[in-house]
Amino acid sequence: MSVGLLFDQTRCIGCGACSAACKEQNDLPLPIEERTTAYTWTIVAKEDGANIRRLCFHCLEPTCVSVCPVAALTRTPEGPVVYDSKKCIGCRYCIMACPFGVPKYQWDQAVPVVGKCVMCIDRVREGKAAACATVCPTGATMFGDRDALAREARARIVKEPDRYVDHIYGLTEAGGTGVLVIAGVPFASLGMKTDLPQQPLPMLTWQVLSKIPSFVLVWGVFLLGLHWITGRRDEVREAEIAGDEGREGGGDGMIRVVDEGARRSGGRGEDGR
Amino acid sequence: MSVRAAARRAEFRFGFYESLFGIVVALFALVSFVRYTRGLGATTNLSDEFPWGLWVGFDVLCGVGLAAGAFTLTAIVNIFNLRRFEPIVRPTVLTGFLGYVLVSVGLMFDLGQPWRIWHALIYWNPHSVMFEVAWCVMLYTAVLALEFVPVVFERLRLERPRRIFKMVSTPLVVAGVILSTLHQSSLGSLYLIVPSKLHPLWYTPMLPYLFLISAIAGGIAMTVLESYLSKRAFGRHLEMDLLEPLARGMVVALGVYGLLRIVILSRNGALAGLAHPGYEEGMFMIEFAIGVLVPVGLLIIDRVRTSPSGLIAASLCAVMGFVMNRLNISVTGMERASGVRYLPSWMEITVSLGLVALGFAAFALAVRYLPIFPEAAVRPVTQPGALPDRARARAALSPESET
Numbered sequence: 249m250s251v252g253l254l255f256d257q258t259r260c261i262g263c264g265a266c267s268a269a270c271k272e273q274n275d276l277p278l279p280i281e282e283r284t285t286a287y288t289w290t291i292v293a294k295e296d297g298a299n300i301r302r303l304c305f306h307c308l309e310p311t312c313v314s315v316c317p318v319a320a321l322t323r324t325p326e327g328p329v330v331y332d333s334k335k336c337i338g339c340r341y342c343i344m345a346c347p348f349g350v351p352k353y354q355w356d357q358a359v360p361v362v363g364k365c366v367m368c369i370d371r372v373r374e375g376k377a378a379a380c381a382t383v384c385p386t387g388a389t390m391f392g393d394r395d396a397l398a399r400e401a402r403a404r405i406v407k408e409p410d411r412y413v414d415h416i417y418g419l420t421e422a423g424g425t426g427v428l429v430i431a432g433v434p435f436a437s438l439g440m441k442t443d444l445p446q447q448p449l450p451m452l453t454w455q456v457l458s459k460i461p462s463f464v465l466v467w468g469v470f471l472l473g474l475h476w477i478t479g480r481r482d483e484v485r486e487a488e489i490a491g492d493e494g495r496e497g498g499g500d501g502m503i504r505v506v507d508e509g510a511r512r513s514g515g516r517g518e519d520g521r
Numbered sequence: 522m523s524v525r526a527a528a529r530r531a532e533f534r535f536g537f538y539e540s541l542f543g544i545v546v547a548l549f550a551l552v553s554f555v556r557y558t559r560g561l562g563a564t565t566n567l568s569d570e571f572p573w574g575l576w577v578g579f580d581v582l583c584g585v586g587l588a589a590g591a592f593t594l595t596a597i598v599n600i601f602n603l604r605r606f607e608p609i610v611r612p613t614v615l616t617g618f619l620g621y622v623l624v625s626v627g628l629m630f631d632l633g634q635p636w637r638i639w640h641a642l643i644y645w646n647p648h649s650v651m652f653e654v655a656w657c658v659m660l661y662t663a664v665l666a667l668e669f670v671p672v673v674f675e676r677l678r679l680e681r682p683r684r685i686f687k688m689v690s691t692p693l694v695v696a697g698v699i700l701s702t703l704h705q706s707s708l709g710s711l712y713l714i715v716p717s718k719l720h721p722l723w724y725t726p727m728l729p730y731l732f733l734i735s736a737i738a739g740g741i742a743m744t745v746l747e748s749y750l751s752k753r754a755f756g757r758h759l760e761m762d763l764l765e766p767l768a769r770g771m772v773v774a775l776g777v778y779g780l781l782r783i784v785i786l787s788r789n790g791a792l793a794g795l796a797h798p799g800y801e802e803g804m805f806m807i808e809f810a811i812g813v814l815v816p817v818g819l820l821i822i823d824r825v826r827t828s829p830s831g832l833i834a835a836s837l838c839a840v841m842g843f844v845m846n847r848l849n850i851s852v853t854g855m856e857r858a859s860g861v862r863y864l865p866s867w868m869e870i871t872v873s874l875g876l877v878a879l880g881f882a883a884f885a886l887a888v889r890y891l892p893i894f895p896e897a898a899v900r901p902v903t904q905p906g907a908l909p910d911r912a913r914a915r916a917a918l919s920p921e922s923e924t
Contacts, residue, residue, distance in 0.1 A: 285569065315714060317651035318637075318644040335644050338633020341651050343572040345714045352569045353633065355562030360633045443717050452713045453650050456729060460653065464699055471600050471695045478602035 250327030251372055252306065252394030252426035253381060254401055257438065258411055259388035260299040262292050266380035266389055273368055273379035286352040286363030290380060293439065298431070300438040301389065303380075304329060304350045304365035305418055306426030307448070312342035312351055312364075314450035320362075321351075327394060327426050328367035336361055347422050347444050367426070394426050401430045423448030542878050549875030552868045556630055566866045571855070575865035578851030579873050580627030582708055583844050584620050585658065586732070589740030590747075591617025591665060592701035593770075599694040609763055611672060611893045612751060613744050618665040619883050621658065623876045630872050650710045657704030664697040676891050706733040712850060720854035721791040722805045731778065735812075735843060738774035741767050742816070742839035747884075749833050754885065757894060759829045768832055772820045775839065779813040804845075804853045812842015 267280045270290045281288040283302070290303040310329045312321045320335035321342055331351075338360060342351045354360035368378040376382070381391035390397060398419060405412045417435050418425035421444045429440070436442045556564045567574050594613040598606050629635040641655040667686065674683035709732030712719055725731070745764050752759050786792040795802050816839040825831030856862055865873075887893060 311714060314646075314648045315651060316646055317649045317655055318640040319646040319649075320644070335637075335640055336634065337637040337640050338635075339631075339651060340572040340633065341649075341711075343569060347715075347717060349570070353561075353572065355568065356560060357562075358558055358560045360560060441717065445716060449714050449716070450648060452716065452726075453710055454648055456707075456710050456713065457648065457650065457653060460703065464703070467699055467702065468695060471596075471698055472691075475600045475602070475691055475695070478600070482602055 250308075250325075250394050250426065251367070251392065252327060252397050252428060253303075253367070253378060254390045254392070254397040255301050255427065255429045256388050256390070256401075256404065257298065257300055257429060257431035257433075259386045260292065260301065261386055261388070262294065262299040263385060264292055265383045265385060266301065267291050269379040269383040270365070273371070274366070276363075284350070284352060286354045286361070289363060289365040295438050296433070298433050298438060299388075300429075300431070300440070301380075303427065304367070305348050305422075306365075306367055307422055308424040308426065309422075309448035309450055311345050311347055311422065311449045314453065315341045315345045317341065324369060326369070326372050328369045328372060329364075329426075330366045330369050331362055331364060333361040345449075347449060348441060394428070397428055401428050405430060420446045422446075542882060545871070545875050545878045548871045549878070552871045552875075553630070555868065556872075561633060564866065564868045566863060566869065568861065570859045570861045571863040573851055573855075574863055575848075575852075575869045575873055576627055576631035578848045579844065580631065580876060581624055582847040582851060584624040584627060584876075585708060586705065586736040586843060586847060587739050587743045587840065588617040588620030588624075589701065589705055589736035590744040591620075591668075591740070592661075592697050593737050593740050594744065595668065595694045596698050599691055600698065606763055606767075608894075609744060609748065609760060611669075612747060612888075614665060614668050615672075615884065615887055615893055616743065616747050618662070618669050619880050619887075621662040621665060622883075623880050624658065625662065626879075627872070627876055650707050650714070654704050654707045654711070657700045657707065661697060661700040661704065664693055664700065667693055668697065672891050672893065702733060705736040706730065708732050715855070715858075718855055718858040719850065720801050720857060721789055722786065722794070722801055723850045723854040725785045725789065727781065727785055731781065734774055734778045734781070735846060738771050738778060738839060739843035741771040741774070742836040742843070745771075745832055745836040746840060749829070749836075751884075751888060751894065755888060755894070761827065761829060761832070764832060765827055768820050768826050768835070771836075771839065772817055772826075775813055775817050779809070779817065782809070782813075801853060801857070804849050808842055808845040808849050810842075811838050812846055816842070 264280065267288065267290055270276070271278060271280065271288070274289065276287050276289065280291065282291070283293075284291055290301060293300050293302055306327060306329045307323075310321065310323055313319075313323050313329060316336075317339060318335045318337055320332045320337075321329060322332070323329045338353075340353060340362075342362060343349075343353055351362050351364045353362055368376075368380075371378060377391035378389075381389045384390075390400070392400075398416060401416045405414055405416070411432055412430050413432065413434055415430075415435065417429040417431070417440060418427055421441075423446070429435075431438060552564065561567055565574060565576075590613045594606060594610050597603050598610050628638065632638060641652060641659075646652045668690070671683050671686045674680075674686065706729035709728035709730070712724065712728055713726065716724055744767065748759055748764060751757055783792070795806065798806065816835040819831060819835040819838070820826045822831075825835065852863055
């Protein structure tokens with residue numbers, strides 16, 4: 249079982265209690281900014297009058313976790329994708345690769361770290377709900393078992409098909425996410441990415457990386473073999489030359505070398521002409 | 522008069538290039554101070570929307586790619602046993618080594634917390650392309666250092682260690698080729714994870730192959746250019762008898778690369794977009810023309826390829842096209858999805874220029890004090906097997922020079 253959040257866009261009144269609770273829970277400095285930053289992990293954005301929360305989607309197979317060279321980002325068994333600032337070297341591959349554009353950097357710091365929503369992992373481990381869901385006055389953000397939330401989302405859409413767009417965002421996007429969103433207007437108009445692959449992105453690089461051990465073995469044997477063959481070829485040739493010289497005298501051997509060379513260059517250069 | 526004596530005589534001249542070097546290095550030092558005291562935001566035009574810029578696109582992607590001549594040349598000489606190319610191995614390995622050192626220095630600027638770079642040694646994530654690149658680059662820099670250190674031994678007349686290193690040269694070369702094929706291609710794999718961000722003119726599952734092939738071509742082109750520059754600086758002759766066959770290899774690599782890209786683009790439909798060229802299409806066409814069409818077009822003409830100026834012009838195009846390709850992938854192709862336009866700040870440009878300047882200076886110093894070029898070197902005892910090959914090589918070239 250892994251936990252998640254369900255955000256029902258139609259129930260959100262844009263009060264911003266979630267952002268404030270997030271700041272307090274995670275010891276983040278005020279103010280609540282216009283957009284998510286390394287210091288503001290969640291906001292309620294207004295898109296054409298519609299309220300939509302911005303926060304980490306907590307992918308089931310997170311891109312950020314797969315790209316991080318030092319494993320500073322991990323997906324916990326409970327579900328939240330968390331970040332260990334003590335490991336991070338600041339390569340910013342997570343920021344570059346995240347399909348949702350979630351991780352942010354402390355660009356203003358001389359010793360910067362990444363900032364992103366961690367779904368209040370400390371609270372989750374204590375068996376509590378994420379702070380944003382706890383304070384939400386309308387229940388627009390719900391915390392719970394991700395699969396149960398998916399069923400709830402489906403039930404709401406089925407019950408009120410006129411109220412909702414018939415899509416649960418996050419069910420399959422990027423292979424599925426812990427945060428699910430249902431909405432009354434098309435997701436593209438809410439500023440959400442709608443061109444994402446439906447498969448987990450880490451597969452794209454893993455199918456290359458997983459071949460490396462066998463590649464190293466085959467390629468190494470091939471190169472050593474090639475080295476041996478070409479070296480042996482030259483040895484044999486020298487031995488032949490030495491043999492010829494022994495029988496027929498040095499001068500003839502030299503001619504053979506020249507012949508050999510002429511033939512080689514002919515094979516490369518003059519055949520084409 | 523030996524080349525080194527000539528170089529020494531020019532030592533105290535303080536001309537245009539030396540002044541330029543002084544200014545660039547002074548600015549470089551200034552920007553370094555700002556970078557480490559005020560952070561990346563104060564130094565760069567990077568943002569959450571555009572987290573990778575010039576320092577990744579140029580310093581890392583181009584630095585590593587253009588240093589590929591080292592593994593190509595060592596493979597030609599050691600794996601294929603074409604010993605006649607030996608005279609240009611040393612400068613190429615030196616360029617490679619300096620290239621990788623500069624990439625590491627560049628990372629000291631680009632990483633948010635560079636003092637933690639060693640974390641990749643202890644915190645493993647085998648699922649990360651970056652992790653693999655980090656290890657390969659680290660190991661290959663060590664390999665290049667080991668491949669180069671016999672030159673230093675030779676200079677110091679340390680015969681025994683030099684001979685020991687000669688013995689392990691083949692395993693070193695094999696390790697170097699494996700590591701290079703891995704990370705040269707993996708720099709392309711870095712971008713496999715952003716199918717919805719990188720423009721279809723550059724995104725393809727074939728990126729690792731394209732990066733490897735273009736690095737081989739770019740590495741050869743750099744070898745040609747570096748021969749030319751050392752020729753200019755140290756009054757050496759251009760080894761046309763060696764560079765010309767290498768140029769043939771470059772034509773093959775660029776040809777395969779160009780065809781592959783056209784096939785990929787016609788399959789994913791991006792080629793059709795060229796009919797109505799916008800920003801990305803324009804940049805792609807310039808890149809492809811400079812980097813592939815012009816050099817291939819020039820080099821397939823025998824008269825151009827065998828003339829020093831023709832070869833140099835074609836190689837310069839290939840290198841510029843290579844740089845443009847890497848910048849198009851890391852910058853141009855990522856802009857649309859990011860929603861912002863990125864132009865490097867003057868401080869970012871200063872750091873990149875400073876690295877290039879330091880590279881030139883280090884190369885010049887190494888050439889001055891170490892036996893890099895055969896004329897300058899105290900000729901070592903000819904290795905067994907080298908003589909017949911060289912005789913053959915000389916014979917091989919004689920019909921060529923008659924035509």
